[in-house]
Amino acid sequence: MHVIKDAVHGDIQVSDAELKLIDTPEMQKLREIRQMAVAYLVYPGANHTRFEHSLGTMHITGQICENLSLSEEEKKTMRAAALLHDVGHTAFSHESEGILIRKRKGNHEERGIEKIRNGMSGEVLEENGYDVEEVCSIIAGRGSNGIINFALGSDRMDYLLRDSHYTGVAYGVIDCGRLVHTIRLKGGRAVIEWGGIEAAESLLIARFLMFSSVYYHHAVRIASAMLGRAVEFALEDKTISVDELLRCNDAELGAALENGERSGELMRRIRNRELYKRAYELEFYRLNKRGKELFKSHHEIEEAEERIREKSGVEDIILECRPGYDEKFGESRVIILKDSKEYPLESLSDIVGAIKRTEEMRRRAIVACPREDRKRVASACESFFKKFIG
Secondary structure, rough: OEEEEEEOOOEEEEEEEEEHHHHHHHHHHHHOOOOHHHHHHHOOOOOOEHHHHHHHHHHHHHHHHHOOOOOOHHHHHHHHHHHHHHHHHHHOOHHHHHHHHOOEEEOOHHHHHHHHHHHHHHHHHHHHHOOEEEEEEEEHHHOHHHHHHHOOOOOHHHHHHHHHHHHOOOOOOOOOOHHHEEEEEOOEEEEEEEEHHHHHHHHHHHHHHHHHHOOOHHHHHHHHHHHHHHHHHHHOOOOOOOOHHHHOOOHHHHHHHHHOOOOOOOOOHHHHHOOOOEEEEHHHHHHHHHHHOOOOHHHHHHHHHHHHHHHHHHOOOOOOOOOOOOHHHHHHHOEEEEOEEEEEHHOOHHHHHHHHHHHHOOOOOEEOOOOOHHHHHHHHHHHHHHHHEO
8 A cells, every 4th residue: 555645635545556547647647737727827826737636536535435335346446437537638627628529529538438448547457457347437427426426526525625725715615524424325326414414515605606716717717718719729720630639738738829820829828917808797697588598509609709809890809608507517416315215405405596596696708808909899799798688
């Protein structure tokens, strides 16, 4: 048994086989991919990587397995899946995910499974007696994956604890120990015992506050959108290929993007923190039916951006729209076990309903552009979005 020192969890114990997995190229690449992409431009301490997060997720997964009294074989398999669950991430984590999905390259779980099956990590798993397909099945969300992937699972526990630690905010503090001891498996699904309902509510509150204040901070959103646009420009201009995008870590992709004319200008702005500024914000609760449909389609969003560009006469415009927190995760999937009966958490907790209502009130689209063009863009937005409001 080996011990790795971790800033969040302290000592993390790893077996000989797990250490071999850690030393594979698939895992080592995660050392070069920031967990929070460009959030360091707002929160300077946010330089931690997918590598540490993977170790932390494995650690919490092991604790849950022990509390559930799973067999050593099941625990070993679950820990391996947790360790490898993010190996499909490309440079800057989620910022290029949507682009790769539109290019039919799958999501990061699908890409990770392909890497495991065809890479050294798969060989290490086989050599050390793991069932490779079972590990892949857990990562894909099949089988007993609830420990890692559900709304209160080890993946989420670790990134909330870790991201709050490195950003310096207090919003991600959760009762990890209580959750670990109240998670149960029913038919392969993770549920929470009644005694853990307050800890479950606490995690959902923490996650909401982290999204509202950190992940969806307006400057983080704008920097992320500029980075995504730089990737799109580089692909359009053939500065990089999709295969290169899949292979790169953060530093490699950043250097490649700087070689393009259009992508290079955006990367220069990001590097020097000359970010676009908010010209217009549109709260989703103000949208009519037509407006809500507009923001469901990537193509429609692109069309809207082009109309604003034409109306304002400003070329450098980004219409940024993030999915809502509930759209991404769905709190209603949390099940509470009370007196041997199952209840959706939202049916037992007014807090969950309050979180949803607050999120709906705070969700908004942002139109960003260079500082000097804000007035023209704002005027064009007022005119364009008028028909989508009310």
